[in-house]
Amino acid sequence: xxxxxxxxxxVLALVLVICACERKDLVEEEIYASMTILSEEPVPExxxxxxxxxxxxxxxxxxxxxxxxxxxxxxxxxxxRAVLVHSFGCETAVVEGEEDWPSAYVTATRGDAIQQxxxxxxxxxxxxxxxxxxxxxxxxxxxxxxxSWEPDAMFVGTTDSLVVPRREIGDEYLLDVSLRPVRxxxxxxxxxxxxxxxxxxxxxxxxxxxxxxxxxxxxALGSPTVVSASLYRYGGSLRGQLVSFGDCPGxxxxxxxxxxxxxxxSFSYEYPLxxxxxxxxxxxxxxxEKPDVxxxxxxxxxxxxWHEIEIPVNL
Numbered sequence: 001x002x003x004x005x006x007x008x009x010x011v012l013a014l015v016l017v018i019c020a021c022e023r024k025d026l027v028e029e030e031i032y033a034s035m036t037i038l039s040e041e042p043v044p045e046x047x048x049x050x051x052x053x054x055x056x057x058x059x060x061x062x063x064x065x066x067x068x069x070x071x072x073x074x075x076x077x078x079x080x081r082a083v084l085v086h087s088f089g090c091e092t093a094v095v096e097g098e099e100d101w102p103s104a105y106v107t108a109t110r111g112d113a114i115q116q117x118x119x120x121x122x123x124x125x126x127x128x129x130x131x132x133x134x135x136x137x138x139x140x141x142x143x144x145x146x147x148s149w150e151p152d153a154m155f156v157g158t159t160d161s162l163v164v165p166r167r168e169i170g171d172e173y174l175l176d177v178s179l180r181p182v183r184x185x186x187x188x189x190x191x192x193x194x195x196x197x198x199x200x201x202x203x204x205x206x207x208x209x210x211x212x213x214x215x216x217x218x219x220a221l222g223s224p225t226v227v228s229a230s231l232y233r234y235g236g237s238l239r240g241q242l243v244s245f246g247d248c249p250g251x252x253x254x255x256x257x258x259x260x261x262x263x264x265x266s267f268s269y270e271y272p273l274x275x276x277x278x279x280x281x282x283x284x285x286x287x288x289e290k291p292d293v294x295x296x297x298x299x300x301x302x303x304x305x306w307h308e309i310e311i312p313v314n315l
Contacts, residue, residue, distance in 0.1 A: 035071040037085065039155060039179040043069035047155070048089040051177075054101040056080040056161075063098070076175060078166040085157040085177045086215060092149035095215070102160060102216030106182060108225065108245065111147035115228055118203055119147045122256050127270045135270075138254070142207050148225045150243035155179040156215050182213045184246040187285040190231060190238040190257065199259040202231035202238050208253035209244035224248040231257070255286065 035051060037043070051064045051074050065088075066072035074083075082101045097103040111119075123139050126132065157177035167173060188204050211222030225248070231240040247253065253273045260266040271288070 054082040090152035093151040107212035108148035208251040210248040224251040
């Protein structure tokens with residue numbers, strides 16, 4: 001009997017030791033860290049953010065949501081971790097693939113009937129300049145592209161190899177996450193439009209931009225798509241801004257300008273951008289100028305980040 005009681009005591013002692021070890025691990029997992037969001041771009045105070053912490057060992061993840069750029073409290077256990085932070089709540093961009101690291105990505109939502117009608121109209125027109133056979137081949141390829149909404153402002157921050165040390169309850173742990181924008185701003189200026197008062201409306205389309213972005217790497221993904229925007233008169237110029245996810249790998253982007261007079265007759269102009277729309281982080285500007293008649297025309301547009309590019313065209 002004494003021997004039996006001794007065996008029970010030993011078993012109970014082992015159980016208590018095991019439970020104590022398990023409880024210690026759980027306590028470490030329950031320690032929260034203060035997450036601070038860093039961004040060189042202005043972040044709206046009411047922006048909604050989601051933070052996902054991944055355990056690189058077993059793939060387990062925990063998600064948190066908070067408002068504003070100040071950040072918040074997140075649960076970060078000891079070990080190797082990956083962290084994904086992104087803004088959400090955008091109507092024109094959808095985040096998917098958060099289940100595993102690093103599979104999260106964002107894509108633009110499909111455009112509406114008005115945007116699709118504008119693109120269909122542009123495809124049915126022959127531009128003012130261009131060989132018919134070449135234009136036909138180009139439009140046939142463009143017809144396979146979907147029309148997307150311009151993505152709303154979105155910010156993303158990631159770290160894939162965060163080593164979190166073991167610590168005691170009450171220890172302060174700070175986690176800084178730097179954000180980057182994941183959309184491309186492209187300013188369009190059609191200058192010197194005096195004498196073009198006949199243009200009752202003007203639109204611009206960008207064909208061949210990326211459908212989405214890999215949130216862990218920032219690289220473009222998906223099939224080429226089309227975004228559009230209106231051009232508005234400012235003094236002697238027409239101006240607008242296109243927003244996209246940047247270049248689509250393997251596809252040359254083109255700019256299409258559609259001008260419509262009061263009678264409803266439209267004219268289109270198409271400009272190759274030589275795959276120079278650029279990364280999502282670098283704003284760019286395209287300036288299309290109307291030269292004097294004796295100077296001739298010629299379409300040789302190029303694009304460099306933060307530089308105005310003059311594109312001569314007869315209108």
